[in-house]
Each structure stands twice: as structure tokens, then as C-alpha cells.
Amino acid sequence: MPRMKTSVEAAIELGGLVKTYPGGASPAVAGVDLVVGRGSFFGLLGPNGAGKTTLVSMMCGLLAPDAGRVRIAGLDLAASPDEVKGRIGVVPQDLAVYPSLTPAENLEYFGSMMGLGGSRLGGRVDECLRIARLGPYAQKRAETLSGGLKRRLSLVIGLIHEPEILILDEPTVGIDPQSRLFIFDSLKAMNAAGMTIVYTSHYMEEVECLCRDIAIIDQGRIIAHGGLAEILAASGAGTVEIRAQCAPSEALLRRLGEIDGIRQVSCEGSIIRAASAQPTAAMCEMIRLMEEAGAGILSVSHGVSNLEALFISLTGRGLRE
Amino acid sequence: MASNLNKLIASVKKETRHLLRDREAFLLLFVMPLIFVLIISMAMRDTFREQGGVVLPVVIIDNDRDVVGPAVIEAFSSIKAFRVETAVEGNGTTEEDIKADVTAGRHKFAVIIPRGATAGANSAVQRQLRFVRGVDAAQVKVRLIADPQLRSDMRSLAAVSTGRVLQAIENRVLWERFAALAGMKITPEREKEIREILASNRPFAEVVAEDAAARAEQGDLPKPTSVQQSVPAWSLFAVFFLVIPLSVTFIKERQAGCLQRLRSMPVPVWVIMLGKAVPFFIVNQLQLILMLLAGMYIVPLLGGDRLEIGDAPVAIAMVSVAVSFAAVSYGLAVAAYCKTTEQATTFGGASIIIFGALGGIMVPKFIMPPVMQRLAVVSPMSWGLDGYLDIFVRHGSVRDILQEVAGLLVFAAAAGLIAVLRLRRTTR
Ligand SMILES: Nc1ncnc2c1ncn2[C@@H]1O[C@H](COP(=O)(O)OP(=O)(O)O)[C@@H](O)[C@H]1O
């Protein structure tokens, strides 16, 4: 097996992972192969329902795959689940804290469940409260904390046992900007200190600014994978975004889609987005056609190569559709 | 193993903290069942306990279909304390039917007039008139089958009344015949002799109330009062409702994602489940103890009878522990299968009511159709109630409740297994 060589370097290796939920029409994860290098800050980007949570759940032993295998730090998850679970920290999509317990009690409980005890547990609880700057709230019930503070608590619970690998599933949903920045800074610092981080999100800005290694998932498949610059360059994706006065007609959208070099056109209310390898040329042609059709144009932007554009060009849909 | 034990201790500690943190909810776990059992025991009292002014429903089975039957029916109908509900023709009604009917309390007692009662009575009267000394064996035996729950004063009232009714019939027939024998001069000595002869020729045997269902014979058993039945029955019913808070906290924990987080940690499912089960088991035990104490000390203050708990504390403890095992395991199974707290509340509540109905909480099991009686084996409340009644009413000991305890443990094991398997398979 060629992968054996990399396994020392790889934090996570997924091979042929498939999962279909009972009653699900199509697989939620449809054959994923992925290698996450040790020490990397890995971003898994995809719209809602793409299969991120399902994939991550299989990575951390929450969900048994229908097929395929998971290796964490060179260990087979199916063969030694408890050892693997001891090495990863998980921050689930849901808050996953006990509302009636205080942050300190939450940390203490989950720490015990990770097998910590005695003075080491006490030390880790204090350390995690410090990292999350939850000191002043340590003795208040978690249910009385703000959404941002609860998220921070949820994050540090995942750190209680000092894992080598931290897996976060959309950790910034429903959070205030300060807490978001705070979480970003903490994650960057931990990654700099050597921790492998897997970061799941449907916000491309987050993934763009945090992650050096990115995979894009859609309908259970990885549709792009590599460094940020690398996948953007490979796709040659550029976007055009035109804000019209009112929603364009079907006929106009169809004509826009027929423009040479335009791969995809999508429309969200009165905002029209198109993906093209030559966004400048495409933009001129689009403006011409729209004026011809009498659709008033409010603003135009183009040429910014980003993950959103890449996603549109790959799937024909916006990330948040 | 040692580390799993530490994890279990941490889980129990967490769950206990959680339970105690909502003081009001915790108190309600005890106050609500208490109020419930007290109210039900009081409300049910009069259906079991006959008091002044209460009318006893009576069924009269006339296998004679001649003079005595209608006379008895007429006589009973004229007594205010009785209500002759049905006068059943003898055909097709077996003694078992009658006993089941009476045990169920549909009728407080049944009067059975045997086949040939009129003829037997007539020939006895003939012997009286001819001054022939009679043989007791030839007496007509009218039977009185009484509800075992009927208090002894009511039983003797029933027996005496029936005796009087028969006496009245005897007298009427006798004096009718006397009138027919005209012109007979009766001197005091003659009258004394006649009375002796009459006494030796009583057409009807003395009426003794028989029990419709077995009551244990030995010693001084507690009086079968409504409290003996309703306190254990409704206590069981009430403590099973622990299924709802138990499954709701479990489901909330799952919905919050805590369970998934735990499953991403090196923690076996049984630790998670036992961590929940232990505190709720203790609560359930405390609830049961409180209910039984209420039956013993609070119900009498409210004017009810005292709950007599027999003399086998170890047996009571065994049944109670097995009941709590069953309730807690069932709660875990409900939590494992219901997706939302609404589902758990509705399904949990409804299934407890069904278990209660099948288990003879609302209606005694023996009056149910045989099919339903067989279905009762699936109800843990059926086993629990049989266990308690064995101890409280029949003064059973540990040996008498082993079967019931086994039934409860089988139920608990099955529910627990279902829960573990389900939780292992699903985490969402
Ligand atoms: N427990 C479940 N049962 C059935 N279908 C599910 C379940 N969880 C997720 N799905 C479906 O699987 C697909 C992927 O879901 P998910 O992994 O949660 O996506 P994401 O995390 O990217 O939003 C979706 O179509 C979703 O509806």
C-alpha cells in the first residue's frame, strides 16, 4: 500500500468512506479519500447538507461507516477506537455542554470521561478556563452564559485532554464577532504549537483566512482538495457579480449562461453571479446583454478569485443555497 | 476497568448534580406521586369500603326456578341495604363465573339457590308438620358467596340477612300449611314440642358467607381493605412515571450534542447508561418508600385504613428493587427509541397507562378476559403488584415473591438490552 509510507506523516487518512443514512435516498458521504497531514490546519468547506458532519462523525468514531476505513495518527479507528478517541479532541456542531452545570463542572466531567483524574484533571480544568477566558464565569451555570461564551466552553472541552488532533464542526455558528476572533486566534496559536486541526465550515471566508489545506465537499464527495492558492489557480475561477434593479427573467439568465467562457450562472434575488475563467470579458458581455434586455444595473464586481467562486464554478450553486 | 469505574462515578456525580440543581423539579418527583396516591386511595375508598347508607349490589342465581327463588329475590329486593342487580337463571352460569364476578367486586355477594330447593324445603316442612324428626343432610343449602374484600361486619350482615330471608320463606310456607290444618289446638307444652320438632327440621341450612376467592388461612391476616390494594397499585403506577423525566433528560442530552461528545470519547455505552440509571434508581427507591410510608401513616390520618405491609421486609425490598430496575431500564429504552422529548412524554406516558391497565392497576386482572390476563405478563406493574399483594395481603415471604421478582428482572434486562443496543448503533 502506497499510503503506508505517508502514515507516519499523516494525522488522518480516510479511504473510500461511504455512509448512507437509513431511509436516505443518496449517500450522505459517497466515497471520500482524504489525507490530512500532521500539523496542518485543514479546512473542510461545503454547503449545508454537504456531508461535513457525517464525514467528521466517522472520523471521530461517532458513526460507523458503511464502507471504507479511518486511520488516525497511524492507528486504525475500527481496531482501536478507544486509543484513537484518546488522541483526538472533538468540538461538535451542537454546543454539547450541560446547561445546568458550571463551566468548571462541565470541564471536570468531560475530563473524567477522557480518563483524567486527580491533580492533572484539576490543572487541566484551570488551564482550559484560562484559555477560554472563562475564569469569571467558572462558577455560573452554563445556561446563563452568552452564546459566544458557551461556544468557547465547548471549544475548550475538546482540549481538556490535550489532544494531538482537534476536530471542529462549524464552531462559529451563532457567535458574536469577538468570540469568533478569539476562537480563530486560539486555534492559530494551537496550530502553531503543533496541533493538527480539522475545521469544518460553510463560511468560505473562515476557511480562506484560517486554513492552509482545504477540501471542498459537496453532496458527499470531495470536489477539490489542496492548498488555497493551489486549488484556486487550478480552477482558474473568477466571478462576476452583478446587482440588478430587479430579479432577471428566466430568458435573460439563459442567454447569460450561453455567453462564451461562462461556466455557471446563478441568481439570488436580484443578484446574478457567474463563474468564468476570463471574468473581465464575461462581465462586459453580461452587461451588454442585460442592458439590451433593459435590466437596470446597480453595481458590478468581478475577477475576485475565491472559494465561493470556485464552488459556484464547480457545482453551479452558491455555498449558501 | 478501574478507569471505567472512575468514569461511572463521575457520571453519577454529574447526573446527581443535574437532578439536584432544579430543586423544584426534584421535589415534584416526590410530591406529585404522593398527592396522586393519597387522592386515589381516598377516592377509591368507598368503592371498596362499605359504610352506612351504602347499597350492596347482590346477584341471585336461581337454579331452583320454583317458589323459593322468586321468594328470595322478592325478599332481597325489599331490603334497603341490598340492590338485586340481576337474578340470573342457573343455566350456563358456572360457579367460577360467579366467583370471578364477585371477586371483581361487581357484586358484593352472590346468593345461589340450589336445584330442587323448593321441593327440599317442602319435604322438610312436611316432616315438621308430621312431627317427624329430620336429618340435617336433607337440608337445602343456599350458598352465599362473598367478596373477599368485604369487611367482616358486612359479611355477617349479608349472612344474617340471607338467613332471615330464608326464615321468612320457611315461616310463610309453614304457617300456610298450618292454616290448612284447621282446628288444631296448641297448648304451651304442645307448642314447645312443635318448636323442637321444627328446629330439628329446619329446611334451610345455616347460611355462612363463603369467600369467592382464596384468602390465606393462617393467623390474623390484615383486613382486606381498599388501601391494601390501591396503595401498592397506584404507587407502582406513580413511580413508573419516572420514565418521563429520565428519558427527557437523556433525550435533551442527546439533542444538546452531549451524548455525541461522550461517544467521541473513550467511554463505553454502559457507563453512560449506568451513570444515568443509578441516580434515578435511587430516586425511584425513595419514591416507593415514601408511597408505602404514606399508606401506613398518612392515609389513616385522612380517615382511610392503615396499609399493613405484612412481615417480610426483605421480600418488600426485593420487589421494590426489582420494580425500580424495571422502571429505570424502561426509561432508558424509551429514551433510546424516542427522537424528541415530546415523543418520550407522549409515548412514555401512554405506555405506562397501558402497562397499568394490563397489570391490574385500574381493574383487577382476574376480571379481564383470559387473553388480556395472558398479556399481563408483559406489564412490569402486573409483576410488581402481584409481588406486593403477596406480601401485604397474603402475608407471603421471600419464597412467594421470587417469581414476581424474576418477571421484573426479565423485563428490566430486556429493556436495558434494547436501550444499549440502540444507543450503540445510533448516536444522533
Ligand atoms: N441522522 C440522519 N438521518 C438521516 N439523514 C441524515 C442524518 N444526518 C444527516 N442526514 C442527511 O445527510 C446529509 C448530510 O448531512 P450532514 O452531514 O449533516 O451535512 P453538513 O454537516 O455538511 O451540513 C444531508 O442530506 C442530511 O439531510
Ligand SMILES: [Mg+2]
Ligand atoms: Mg453539519
